Amino acid sequence: MAVSGTRSPRSTAAKARMALIGLVVVAAWLGMGYRLFEIQVVRAEELAEQGLSQRLVTREMAPQRGKIYDRNGNLLAMTVESKSLFVVPDQVTEPLWVAQQIGGLLGVDSETLYERITSDRDFVYIKRQVDGVLAEEILAEGMAGVFAHPEPTRIYPAGSVASHVTGFVNIDGDGQEGLELVYEDELRGVPGHAEYERDIAGRVIPQGYTNIVPAVPGTDLLTTIDLPLQYQAQESCLSALELTGAESCWAVVLSVETGEVLALVGAPVFDPETRQTLDPSCVGSDDPVACRMFANFAVRGIYEPGSTQKMITFAAALEENEVQVGTVISDVDDELELLEGACRSGNDDVHGCYVDFDEHETEDMTVAEIFTRSSNVGTIRVAETLGQARLVEYIEKFGLGETTGIDYSVEAPGILRFDPGCQTCWASAAIGYSVAVTPLQMAAAYAAIGNDGVWMTPHIVRSKVDSDGATEVARVETRQVVSPATALLMRELLASVVENGTGRNGAVDGYRVGGKTGTANKLGDDGRYTEETRASFVGMAPINDPEVVVAVVIDAPEHDYRTGGLSAAPVFSEIMEQALHRLGVSPDGRER
Amino acid sequence: MTAQTLRRPGVDERLRVLKGRKLRKPSVAPWMFMVLIAIVAFLGLGFARTSLDRSAFELAELNKGIAEQSALNEQLRLEVARLENPARIAPLADEMGLVIPSDTHQLLVNLDVPSPVVAEADHDGANQ
Numbered sequence: 128m129a130v131s132g133t134r135s136p137r138s139t140a141a142k143a144r145m146a147l148i149g150l151v152v153v154a155a156w157l158g159m160g161y162r163l164f165e166i167q168v169v170r171a172e173e174l175a176e177q178g179l180s181q182r183l184v185t186r187e188m189a190p191q192r193g194k195i196y197d198r199n200g201n202l203l204a205m206t207v208e209s210k211s212l213f214v215v216p217d218q219v220t221e222p223l224w225v226a227q228q229i230g231g232l233l234g235v236d237s238e239t240l241y242e243r244i245t246s247d248r249d250f251v252y253i254k255r256q257v258d259g260v261l262a263e264e265i266l267a268e269g270m271a272g273v274f275a276h277p278e279p280t281r282i283y284p285a286g287s288v289a290s291h292v293t294g295f296v297n298i299d300g301d302g303q304e305g306l307e308l309v310y311e312d313e314l315r316g317v318p319g320h321a322e323y324e325r326d327i328a329g330r331v332i333p334q335g336y337t338n339i340v341p342a343v344p345g346t347d348l349l350t351t352i353d354l355p356l357q358y359q360a361q362e363s364c365l366s367a368l369e370l371t372g373a374e375s376c377w378a379v380v381l382s383v384e385t386g387e388v389l390a391l392v393g394a395p396v397f398d399p400e401t402r403q404t405l406d407p408s409c410v411g412s413d414d415p416v417a418c419r420m421f422a423n424f425a426v427r428g429i430y431e432p433g434s435t436q437k438m439i440t441f442a443a444a445l446e447e448n449e450v451q452v453g454t455v456i457s458d459v460d461d462e463l464e465l466l467e468g469a470c471r472s473g474n475d476d477v478h479g480c481y482v483d484f485d486e487h488e489t490e491d492m493t494v495a496e497i498f499t500r501s502s503n504v505g506t507i508r509v510a511e512t513l514g515q516a517r518l519v520e521y522i523e524k525f526g527l528g529e530t531t532g533i534d535y536s537v538e539a540p541g542i543l544r545f546d547p548g549c550q551t552c553w554a555s556a557a558i559g560y561s562v563a564v565t566p567l568q569m570a571a572a573y574a575a576i577g578n579d580g581v582w583m584t585p586h587i588v589r590s591k592v593d594s595d596g597a598t599e600v601a602r603v604e605t606r607q608v609v610s611p612a613t614a615l616l617m618r619e620l621l622a623s624v625v626e627n628g629t630g631r632n633g634a635v636d637g638y639r640v641g642g643k644t645g646t647a648n649k650l651g652d653d654g655r656y657t658e659e660t661r662a663s664f665v666g667m668a669p670i671n672d673p674e675v676v677v678a679v680v681i682d683a684p685e686h687d688y689r690t691g692g693l694s695a696a697p698v699f700s701e702i703m704e705q706a707l708h709r710l711g712v713s714p715d716g717r718e719r
Numbered sequence: 720m721t722a723q724t725l726r727r728p729g730v731d732e733r734l735r736v737l738k739g740r741k742l743r744k745p746s747v748a749p750w751m752f753m754v755l756i757a758i759v760a761f762l763g764l765g766f767a768r769t770s771l772d773r774s775a776f777e778l779a780e781l782n783k784g785i786a787e788q789s790a791l792n793e794q795l796r797l798e799v800a801r802l803e804n805p806a807r808i809a810p811l812a813d814e815m816g817l818v819i820p821s822d823t824h825q826l827l828v829n830l831d832v833p834s835p836v837v838a839e840a841d842h843d844g845a846n847q
Contacts, residue, residue, distance in 0.1 A: 202800035207793055284800030333775030334768070358805035359819070708820065 182324040190316025193345030209280040210262030212253040219272030256280040287396040295399035316345035351387035364394035371684035386583035429563035433647030436559030443521035449512035499628035510557035525572040570678035577673030579611040632696035637714030642666020644691035664695035
């Protein structure tokens with residue numbers, strides 16, 4: 128059979144189509160091959176990173192803020208997990224209902240909440256740091272657009288009792304006042320972070336990449352505060368405010384042997400959790416400073432100490448052997464004019480006239496009598512034997528004019544600065560004017576007398592315990608201010624003030640107490656002294672071997688309670704009695 | 720014409736018969752064994768991987784449980800601290816007629832007088 132040399136057109140077209148299809152298939156394979164090469168080789172690293180970044184989640188792990196304890200292990204401050212509720216307005220389908228439901232449960236104004244929910248913002252907090260159980264109840268309602276995220280909250284289980292000690296934190300958990308501020312760095316801890324891969328459902332991929340750096344919890348503070356004593360001291364102060372009509376009351380309780388602050392009390396008080404004052408007269412006030420919400424007067428408030436300062440004057444004179452306890456100062460009047468004409472001038476700006484609180488005839492008085500009766504004139508006569516330089520030297524030795532070094536926020540150094548050419552400043556300083564101190568400074572000065580003449584740094588934190596359990600104990604500075612013999616003499620003089628002098632209201636049943644009253648007129652805004660006073664009492668017990676020093680300052684009591692003996696001494700007595708009982712100090716047999 | 724040795728066609732003279740050796744077919748058993756090992760290894764790895772994943776999930780659950788229990792513990796500590804707050808207890812005690820002792824009574828003993836009972840009771844010379 129003969130084969131034709133020419134191909135049919137149909138056959139040629141079929142072959143061409145086949146060739147074209149083959150070409151397309153080959154091209155497709157080549158394309159896929161190229162793409163595969165590009166993905167697996169050329170962009171492999173970049174794409175792997177992209178994929179990992181989509182799966183990889185980084186979460187910061189907030190550290191647990193350190194706890195604050197009292198000396199017996201009672202919790203004063205701790206952090207717990209709470210929920211912060213928020214809405215995404217776009218997702219809220221029934222804003223009015225949501226506002227009414229949540230507003231009722233949280234005690235938030237529904238109308239305000241409605242306005243916020245219907246705003247054009249992407250994210251609106253309803254309320255931060257809500258109790259976890261309550262937040263779960265709200266979320267269980269299944270309201271669209273309502274969510275919660277966990278957030279730590281600082282809780283103060285003792286409420287207002289230790290508020291002036293612990294201070295408080297702000298809504299973000301940063302220390303703002305008190306120990307929370309001073310020890311912010313230690314309490315805060317170190318944040319950690321966790322990197323891990325998660326699947327499309329948000330679950331952790333078990334064998335995936337993980338990098339976890341755990342958070343380091345904050346350091347716990349073990350304070351020297353005795354919570355029951357703190358409470359009793361605060362109650363005494365609050366009662367004094369009610370009785371005397373004073374503006375505020377402050378008390379410091381110090382351990383004589385260790386310098387530990389056993390109680391640090393201020394009234395009015397505030398709630399550290401809400402950061403709201405608990406003083407009824409200040410509720411609704413827009414001026415927290417005027418209402419003394421947070422300022423701790425015991426540490427940062429300064430006042431002219433009045434007669435409590437005389438302890439330093441007499442201790443200095445005895446230490447320098449300028450006088451003895453029995454030395455008689457002759458012709459002590461109830462008025463002393465150091466600058467000519469000062470006592471005849473009605474102008475308060477003219478200084479140099481000093482008078483005793485109680486009028487008396489000109490008489491010879493022993494040093495002990497001058498101290499017991501708190502004679503200003505007699506004290507200035509004693510100070511005269513020292514001279515200004517030595518008097519100031521001892522005032523500084525007792526720690527006035529500089530901060531004590533207590534571990535508390537923003538301590539005031541007080542004022543010990545005499546104007547150049549001031550001829551009477553030394554006399555004013557001898558009786559507690561022209562100097563300004565804090566209640567804590569006075570307490571520390573008296574504690575030196577109780578501690579055989581050794582001044583010691585007062586401190587609130589006994590030890591710090593970090594997350595590894597390592598404990599750092601507070602370091603205390605000490606210095607000899609006067610000799611033990613002088614300290615002993617001063618203790619006897621202080622005891623005579625309570626037994627026979629102006630401080631009788633400071634006595635405590637069963638104990639021999641020593642102390643000194645102080646009453647100083649307050650300076651007005653115009654720089655002149657007003658009729659208002661700051662009444663104070665500082666003392667110690669038992670006087671033979673003192674264990675506790677208590678300083679009480681009452682600001683602006685009513686006229687009937689204007690002196691330290693009338694208003695501060697009874698508060699001192701109450702606090703001292705409780706302190707001695709709390710410490711288990713044996714009575715030394717004296718009945719009131 | 721040159722005479723040539725005639726060879727039997729198709730016979731290689733280098734080939735020879737060795738006595739005692741038998742030609743055997745290649746065995747498939749080792750291959751089967753290796754394949755079996757590979758399958759077992761594959762399944763084993765899968766099982767191990769699953770077990771590890773399960774353990775990891777269990778561990779995560781345990782950690783979550785620990786965190787929940789720790790949180791509960793903290794809540795309970797907080798509740799205890801609130802219950803022990805003197806500001807809460809004092810009014811309740813007051814309602815019940817309880818008061819803080821205003822005075823402590825202590826018997827002071829003179830240690831100069833020999834008394835073995837007293838000496839054992841209190842070395843400071845004071846009994847409460």
